[in-house]
Amino acid sequence: MSDATTGANLLLVGCGKMGGAMLDGWLSSGVASRVVIVERAELPETLVNHPLVSAATGPGDLPEGFVPDVVVLAVKPQVMDSALPEYRALARPGTVFLSIAAGKTIASFEKTLGEGAVVVRSMPNTPAAIGRGMTVAVPNAHVTAGQTALCDSLLRAVGDVAWIEDEALLDPVTALSGSGPAYVFLLVEAMAKAGEASGLPADLAMRLARATVSGAGELLNQSPQPAADLRKAVTSPNGTTQAALEVLMAEDGVQPVMTAAIAAATRRSRELAQ
Template sequence: MDMSRVAEQGLVLLGCGKMGSAMLAGWLDHGLPASSVWVIDPYPSDWVKSQGVNVNTALPETPAVVLVAVKPQMMGEALPAIQALGGGGSLFISVAAGTSLATFEGVLGQATPIVRAMPNTPAAIRQGITALVGNDNTSDAQIELAENLLSAIGETVRLDDEAQMDAVTGVSGSGPAYVFHLIEALAQAGESHGLPHDLAMKLAKSTVAGAGALAIAADEDPSQLRVNVTSPNGTTQAALEVLMHEEEGFPDLLRRAVKAATERSKELSRE
């Protein structure tokens, strides 16, 4: 990842909780000098303080990038600190959920290049996937720079339109929780058939993790992988007849779950 311009001009990280720290760790590992990073956070962790980055000090005049990683609720009080950097040569990247490009433009000025991104929690172990979209002022080179920075925490995908962000929130943003609940429910089902709690949980975790890894590594798509492991009249088929049930199975359940998350995302962005 080409960090030379960012290293020269500096990167400002507004908010350095779990997500900010995961990104910072990735950038430092990719060779971004600690002295080129400014962190603004009211409660920086001991880890952040020990990295050699500039913490809560005066900001450079025109940093290459300002990355906004505060929780949406804290956005109001955090933005004035960076307002002065808007409208100029600094690229803003926001990973704050539910905060639209228009909201940022209102605070930073219409001329500011802004990329809105939606990562997810596996970013903490650099297994995230981040969807991103730029406003009208972002160049292709700036979107590429944003992709480069966000690739420190996993995969990236570009959206055609900001309107897709609510559905992305429903699928990958909130999605890890659906998978955690699947693991939880699968383990409980194993326990109800006589497996000890720890064994059932270990089997459930490794099964979901392994199947996910296989889905990414395999050339076939997941529906073909499912067919491959389903022998006629076998145990898997018996289970899938329950899970693939039209009215009560996974397809309908997940459609409703993703719809609920997508609708809530739309509501939050209007509040």
């Protein structure tokens, strides 16, 4: 494995939105010494002449002498089964396969790559595109401490990282944080529509909703206080916020709906893993 002073040799399979966001993080953080990208589409112009980046058509087209420390699997889950077998020859103790594909289990990777394959399965989310992602990862039994640290540095280049030992937890993780940005965007839509219903012009209602949610999110990010404490701090007794929260926090309010939504997404994640 490449040492910490030289960075790692990375093979990035798929360079879509998530793969591209991770690549940007690696190049800016210095964690990569060399990146070879396997991507059907042409590379962005900014990468064509990048000194650390080159392209390949597949594992049989790698630069001479290039041995990846990490093979990052960033293709869509629906094409993983057809793409992965080509990379079986790269499965060796010194190379870890890091997957960011939803619904693809460690067992499925071991079945294709071989029982001795070194595999880390992870679930990032879309704020990784701006370096504010949240990723949860789980290693198989063959991953060394050094490989865990390397994968952590790759994932941390686009946000925060949490490691777990129970792979089954990735289903509710997917439901909460993987799908979670969509819930926040829906909240913005709902707030804007509610503002319109109260008489605001549509453009102003959306502007207020976007700024409020993004600003509150950044306040939460910067504050060490629990979310509940921040909520209480802006809720004056018998004020407008309390009037709204009495509706949102009722027995049939936000919490039971959100609990049902997360449960539905968790069930679907488990179905996709079958």
